[in-house]
Structure formats: C-alpha cells, structure tokens
Amino acid sequence: MISNKSDFFNQVFQVVRLIPEGRVTSYGAIANYLGAKSSSRLVGYAMNASHAQKEYVPSHRVVNRNGQLTGKHHFATPYLMQDLLEKENIAVNKDTVVNFKNYFWDPCFEIIL
DNA sequence: TGGGTGACCATAG
DNA sequence: ACTATGGCCACCC
Numbered sequence: 468m469i470s471n472k473s474d475f476f477n478q479v480f481q482v483v484r485l486i487p488e489g490r491v492t493s494y495g496a497i498a499n500y501l502g503a504k505s506s507s508r509l510v511g512y513a514m515n516a517s518h519a520q521k522e523y524v525p526s527h528r529v530v531n532r533n534g535q536l537t538g539k540h541h542f543a544t545p546y547l548m549q550d551l552l553e554k555e556n557i558a559v560n561k562d563t564v565v566n567f568k569n570y571f572w573d574p575c576f577e578i579i580l
Numbered sequence: 581t582g583g584g585t586g587a588c589c590a591t592a593g
Numbered sequence: 594a595c596t597a598t599g600g601c602c603a604c605c606c
Contacts, residue, residue: 475603494588498601506602511587513603531588538587548587 475501479513480520482574486528489555490572491564493532500574515541527551534567 482497494514498507510529517524527548531537536559539548549559558565 498588503602506600507588508586508601509588509603512585514587516604517587526587529587536587541587 475503475509476513476516479510480517480522480524482578483514483517483524483526483529484522485574485578486525486572489557489570491528491530491534491552491557491567491570492572492574493530495532496571496573496575497529500578511538514538525551528555528572530564530567534564536562536564 478501479497482500486492494507494510497510503509514524514526514529517526526538527536527542529538536548536552539545539562542548549562552559552564557570564570
C-alpha cells in the first residue's frame with residue numbers, strides 16, 4: 468500500500484519518489500504496480516503534473532518501455548532530462564538509456580509489500 | 581454530462 | 594522490419 472488516498476496521481480508520484488538514484492523504470496511498470504497495467508498513459512499524464520507537486524518527483528528516472536526519453540520535451544529544457552540521468556551515471560545515447568535493462572527498476576519486484 | 585486528450589503498450593497486417 | 598490501430602481511464606474543459 469503506497470498511499471491511503473485513492474488518488475491515482477498521488478500514488479504515481481509516491482512510486483516515482485521510491486526509484487533509487489542511478490535506476491530507471493517505465494510508465495508501464497508503474498501502472499502495473501498500481502494495478503492499472505493498461506493505463507500507462509495515465510502515468511505519463513500524471514508526470515505532466517509532477518513539477519507542480521510540493522515534494523520533488525524525479526520524473527527523469529521514468530522512461531518508456533524502450534528506454535527512450537519520450538518526456539524530455541516536458542522538462543524545463545529538452546536536454547535537462549538526459550543531463551539529470553547522466554549525473555546519476557546513466558548513459559544516454561540518442562534519447563535512449565544505454566543498457567536500459569541493466570538499470571531497470573521494477574516496483575513490483577523491488578518494493579517489499 | 582460528455583467528449584477530447586495523453587511523457588504508453590501490445591497486436592495485427 | 595515498419596506502420597497502423599485500438600484500448601485504456603483519470604483529468605480538464
């Protein structure tokens with residue numbers, strides 16, 4: 468149980484905050500963890516509002532299932548997302564996380580229920 | 581109240 | 594291998 472509130476957005480934000488430094492996950496994985504596996508679009512939609520949250524949400528650690536930085540245009544600058552990832556020792560090439568599988572962090576598997 | 585939208589994903593051709 | 598399409602459902606007019 469991530470949050471008592473049934474707020475979908477809130478739950479997404481909570482999960483994203485749990486992503487460790489130097490790791491990434493996918494929209495689908497988060498949606499799956501929240502029990503809405505087909506609603507991965509909602510996760511992306513939620514991230515759109517992540518900047519407005521009181522608590523910091525490391526949305527740069529969330530990429531699509533191919534490891535592509537599809538949301539980079541929604542950051543302050545298009546290169547910010549890649550920049551933040553590289554600061555966490557995650558290599559990015561052509562908008563794609565190198566060795567994405569290696570860094571992949573699946574909430575279902577990593578969070579102890 | 582209802583329809584459009586989206587930082588996605590899986591499947592079909 | 595690549596493109597098209599449908600589903601999904603919370604959110605915002």
